[in-house]
Amino acid sequence: MNTDLKNLLNIQEFDKKVALLEEELDKIEKKEAKIVEVIDVKAEQLKNAKEEKEEIEKDKAFKEDLLNDTLENLKKLEVKLNSATNEKQAQAVNTEIDIAKTNKSVLEEKIVALEEDIELKEKDIKELEDRYAQLQKTLQEHKTKFNERRKQIKEEIKQIKENKENLIDNIDETLLHKYEKLNKWTKGTSIVPVRQGACYGCFMKLTPQTITNLEETDDIIFCPNCGRMLYKEEKTDSEND
Numbered sequence: 001m002n003t004d005l006k007n008l009l010n011i012q013e014f015d016k017k018v019a020l021l022e023e024e025l026d027k028i029e030k031k032e033a034k035i036v037e038v039i040d041v042k043a044e045q046l047k048n049a050k051e052e053k054e055e056i057e058k059d060k061a062f063k064e065d066l067l068n069d070t071l072e073n074l075k076k077l078e079v080k081l082n083s084a085t086n087e088k089q090a091q092a093v094n095t096e097i098d099i100a101k102t103n104k105s106v107l108e109e110k111i112v113a114l115e116e117d118i119e120l121k122e123k124d125i126k127e128l129e130d131r132y133a134q135l136q137k138t139l140q141e142h143k144t145k146f147n148e149r150r151k152q153i154k155e156e157i158k159q160i161k162e163n164k165e166n167l168i169d170n171i172d173e174t175l176l177h178k179y180e181k182l183n184k185w186t187k188g189t190s191i192v193p194v195r196q197g198a199c200y201g202c203f204m205k206l207t208p209q210t211i212t213n214l215e216e217t218d219d220i221i222f223c224p225n226c227g228r229m230l231y232k233e234e235k236t237d238s239e240n241d
């Protein structure tokens with residue numbers, strides 16, 4: 001095989017490896033971002049639950065004030081009732097007492113209901129806090145793993161690129177340029193074998209002339225259809241016709 005082509009094939013292998021590693025890096029970034037996103041949602045839910053609890057507590061405090069006022073009013077009315085001088089006065093005070101008592105029981109019921117709401121909210125908050133802590137822990141664990149793998153990948157890529165640089169120095173510049181131009185769209189299939197008389201990149205049948213050129217010369221042959229560089233695979237015995 002043409003030496004340049006052989007070197008280019010090695011470069012193509014390097015490029016493929018780098019592409020795979022870069023893809024893995026990208027996946028890691030996405031996974032990490034996904035966990036962070038879930039944590040952000042939990043944090044928001046937690047914040048909302050706490051705000052809701054505060055609102056209920058404010059409402060409860062307001063109603064407790066009202067209840068205290070009502071209780072004080074009731075005490076005053078009892079005094080007023082005792083000092084009533086006639087039946088008509090007593091009746092009027094009794095009506096006020098009835099209204100105050102109704103208010104008292106309505107407020108007491110509402111306060112009990114609000115206390116139950118607060119208890120439920122507290123349960124929600126506890127659950128959210130647990131989940132949040134769990135997610136944070138998961139993120140930390142993943143981060144350690146992710147960072148390790150990231151470091152490894154970057155090191156591997158660096159190594160591959162160094163090896164590639166060494167090869168590139170020995171390749172004809174025009175040919176390298178052609179390869180790089182092809183690589184923009186072939187995604188690691190710029191140099192392909194010929195299988196069953198067809199280009200293994202675009203799968204078009206090649207003419208006998210192209211096959212002959214490939215088999216009998218050391219020239220670099222391009223697929224007339226897609227423009228990829230072709231090479232003849234070394235056949236093993238089992239593949240021989």
Ligand SMILES: [Zn+2]
Binds near residue numbers: 224
């Ligand atoms: Zn082709």
